[in-house]
Every structure is written in structure tokens, then in C-alpha cells.
Amino acid sequence: MDLSAINPLLFVAGFLVAATPLIFAALGELVVEKSGVLNLGVEGMMIIGAICGFATAVETGSPLLGFAAAAVGGAALSLLFAFLTQITLANQVASGLALTLFGLGFSALLGQSYVGVKPPRLDEVNFGLLHDIPVLGPILFSHDIILYLGFAMVVAVWALLKFTRAGLILRAVGESHDAAHALGYKVVRIRTLAIMFGGACAGLGGAYISLIRVPQWTEGMTAGVGWIALALVVFASWKPWRLLLGAYLFGGITQLQLNLQGAGVAIPVEYLAMSPYIITILVLVVLSADKSAAPASLGRNFHASS
């Protein structure tokens, strides 16, 4: 055992990177679920974002344009889900699963000519002197702009939901779409916008994997992150700050177990690997006492005639 092999600075920096795709995807889904829609297609929208972002970044040479394209791609795919569930009133669970399957297949098709290509690199943000602060510099001030964007969006979504009229309307639609409708709010329109926001966020999360975390394109490369993001929303009981905490927990434990293994620590890694899920289950059990947690209209379809 040689714990000195683990560089704590690189470890923390590493898990901030590992948590970022989760933060994006889960934050988007949180907003969607707050509006009363359950979109299980996160994985599909992420992988579409991953390839749209990758292809655009490679073709234009600009990673930032890639991220923009990833958001557009994710949102475009989510429009399909919005059409199915909001216009044709299809079952949300089935539509979401279909979206994932479609996204995985379609991204493989799009990505055929991008296997083995190296994407342009997104540089770290230049913080000047801040980067030279011992300990904090390498941990907090040595990342790319998208990582900070993820953090900023958590703050923005929290503020939006808590303090603004728009947030209040979104929550109203999620809690009781009939009441919101009676008050004159356009339920379908609001939900569609929320779904598109969720798609854009998932796309960004996917592109973060293909452009920064790995960086390459491989079929099916999101490998289940979208599902963890869905679990994370429940874990966070639909609160942005807890979501941030949960993402760091998930990301941190994965990094921790890899680091400990590398250092030769004889720990049963299987237990460590499954611990985030156990914690999620525990949180769910605890939350089951607190009925107010989930938006009341979650997963229910709305039609103005009902």
C-alpha cells in the first residue's frame, strides 16, 4: 500500500471532471421533472450530444462550437419526445425508452467516420494569478470553461426555481397542470420548453464526455451515465444543490476507488463501486416519508379537455 502515490490535487480535479457530465444531464432532467414530465431518454440525448459535439468540433476546429452543436442536437432530439408526449399524448416512459434506443442507434450511424479521430482541445480558462494559489489553484482554477458553466447553471436553476416568477410557473405546471391551465398558463408550451432545456443540457453532458473526459468518439460511449443522472435527480429530491452534492459523490467515489486500486490498497472495490447506488436507495427510503418531494403531476399527461 502506498497512499503517497495518490496526488490529492489531481484526485479532486479529476472528480470535478468526472462529475460534470452528470451535473449537466441531471440538472436538465431536474427541470424537466419539475415541469411534471418524466423523460427517460437522457442517455439517448447525451449520446446524440456527444456525437454532434464531437463532429462539429472536429469539422470546425472549435470545441466551443461543438458544445453549442451538442446542445442543439440534444434539444432537437428532445423535441421528438415533446411531440410524442405533449402533442400525441403518448406514454412518457415508453417514449423516453424509445428515445434512448433511437439515440444510441442514430449516434452510431452519425459517428461512423469519426472513430479514431482526435478532437481539438478546449483550453483551460486563464485565471492568471489565481492558478498559482497553492492547493486551491490546481483544484479550482485549472479547468475548462464548460466545467464552470455546469456549476453556474446549478446556481442559475436554483435561483430560477426559487426566486423567479418563471420558476414558480414551472413548478405550478409540475404540481398541478389542471390548476396551472385554469390560471391561463400554456401547459404544453411550458413543458415543451422544459423538455428542450433538458435535451440541451443532456447534449452538453454527452459532449463533455466525448470532447473532454475521454476525448474521442466511440459508439455507446456514455455507457449508462444517463441512467445514473436519472437516479441522481431522485437522490437529490429535485433540489439543485443536493444534485451537485450527489454528482460529486458519484464522481468522487468512482475516482476514489480507481485511485485506491492504483495505490494498491486492498479494499473490496466492488463495495465502493456500488456504494453510490446503495446511498441512493437509502435516500429513497428516507424520502418516502416525505411525500412532497416529487412533483405531483410527474409522468401524467395533460390535455386541455381533461
Place this chain on the structure above:
Amino acid sequence: MKLSTLLASAALALGLAGGAYADAHGKTKVGFVFVGPVGDGGWTYEHNQGRLALEEEFGDQVETVFVESVAEGPDSERVMTQMALDGADLIFTTSFGYMDPTINVAAKFPDVKFEHATGYKRADNVATYSARFYEGRAIQGHIAGKMTKSNIVGYIGSFPIPEVIRGINSAYIHAKKVNPDVEFKIIWAYTWFDPAKEADAAKVLIEQGADVVLQHTDSTAPQAAAQEAGNVVTFGQASDMAQYAPFPRVSSIIDDWAPYYIERTKAVMDGTWTSTDTWDGIGPGMVAIGEISDAVPADVKEEALALKASIADGSYHPFTGPLKKQDGSDFLAEGETADDSTLAGMNFYVEGITGDIPN
């Protein structure tokens, strides 16, 4: 009512026609169950190349079907059952974790032939096949031992199963032989295919000082991580991964399944198929060594090729004594070589590797 009757009879007619067509041409249907996507650039990619070679060889006589990204466990049993029900004559299940599901499904379909890769359980209609990847690992170990400057070699394992442990031992033995100071850091990813996790594992190994990273997982993600780091050597796994050559990827182990798939399908067509246990290496061509790039010094390359030649002609066995196990007990005496059953069930590290094998 009328419409549905029409549709039903049309479907029936089509079905009959389809069946008649299949009978008339005696098409052999071959199914493949894959653990990752066919575009993983590694393990599954090569199995799919074998499937395509099969189609090319037999043309109209054979029909192939495949299902990709099938989780090991109950899911795979469902997929195999469906394939058998759909009329497959021969089914290749291409991951270690499909072993028990294959045996279970095979018991229910005695007329369907099954071939399980890298496992050890057989039945009257279940054959096993694998490649002696450890022969390629010996060559990688040799190059790794010569190329490392930090004397730390990182190794990304998938699951702690004999096949992977064998590869680690083989690589270590040959790295140690040319570089007594070499140390192996091993990280188990507990997945065959998860690019993000594989890349993370590679990054952690690099952060902890490794300047050579060997992988026993299926995607090219560790290659990308090494390329990002700039000064880290890698080897292609299962497939050539030539897109990362000449550096970081300096060589590779390539699985060539095509001849085996063609031979076994032919056997089913001729009715000569029997349950066998095939385990071929560099000699018969099931394991190929990808081109050693110019990033490797010429003398090291020459030694590696000589090692390859001696393994191919059988004059050298990668597990030749004297060797001790990790706990210091004797494994092989001077000049003794490991027999296949020992290799097939290998569940211990050789002397010098630190850390425990997880259960």
C-alpha cells in the same frame, strides 16, 4: 375485420414463402451475441469482422444475425433464446460472462450448436474457443519493460478472471526479465466497455507515475487518455487500434476470429460439427501482433520479433520456469512449462506483483 384477415393471411403467406425460401436454399443461420457495440474499435469490432468474413466466404448460403451491447447475465440468456427460437443453427457467444447463460440455453435447444468464447464449460452442443492472448502479452511485457522510464507500468484489468490474470502474469514476467526494477500498478475497471471509466483509469495510472499503460478492456479510450498525456506508451487491445499509431500505440494484440468462424460454420453445414475446445495462439494465427512502430528502438523491436517467432514455432513458452507464485510457493521448476489446465484456471499472481486479486 376484413382488413385484419387480409393482413393475417398475407403475413402467413409471407411466412410460408420465407420458410420455403430458406429450406430451398438450405441457408445456415449464424447468430452472434456481442458484449459491446460493433464500433468499439476493439474486442467486439474484431468479432464482427469475423462475422463479415463469414458472410463474404459463404455468400447466400449463410445468414448472420447479431445483437450488440448485451449485458452479461440474464439479459444475454433472453437474447440467445430469441436467436435460437428465430431458427439460428449456430450461435457464437463472445464474452466470458455468457458462460452459464450459454450452457442454460443450450440445454433447452439441443439441435442448435453453441460456441462460447473464452469460457471453460462445454456440453454436447456447446464448444468453447479462445485465443492465447497471453502469448501476445509476453511481447507487450518485453517492450513495456524496455520502454518504461519511471519503471511503473499501469494495467487496466476488466474482471479478475483467469484470462485477464494470465495476461497480467505473462506481461509482468517478461517485463521483469528485461527490467528488474519494473513495478505493475493494476486497476480493475469491472467493465469490458465503458470509455469514460477506462479513460479515468488510464488517467489515474498516469497520475500515479505510469508511463506505459496496458489495457484489457475493449475501447480505445485509454489510448486517447495516453495521447492526451503525451509521453505514455500504450498497446492496441484485441484490435490493432492503428489510429493511435505510431505513438502512443506502439504495438498491439489483434484477435483474428475469421478463419475459426468460417471453419466452424462449414462444419455445421457439412454436419460434422462436434463440441471441441479450441485454444490457438500466435502460431496458428488466431493471435496476431500489430506492427511495432518506430517509436520503439530498433534493437527492442528486433528482440520482440525474435520472441514472437520463438513463441510461434513453439520453441518458447511464455510460462517457463523457474517461476514462483506471489506468496513465494513454487509454481514451475526450472525449464518446466505450464500446462493448459493450469493456465485456464489461473487465479494467482506470480512472484513480484504487489496487491491482491479481488474475489
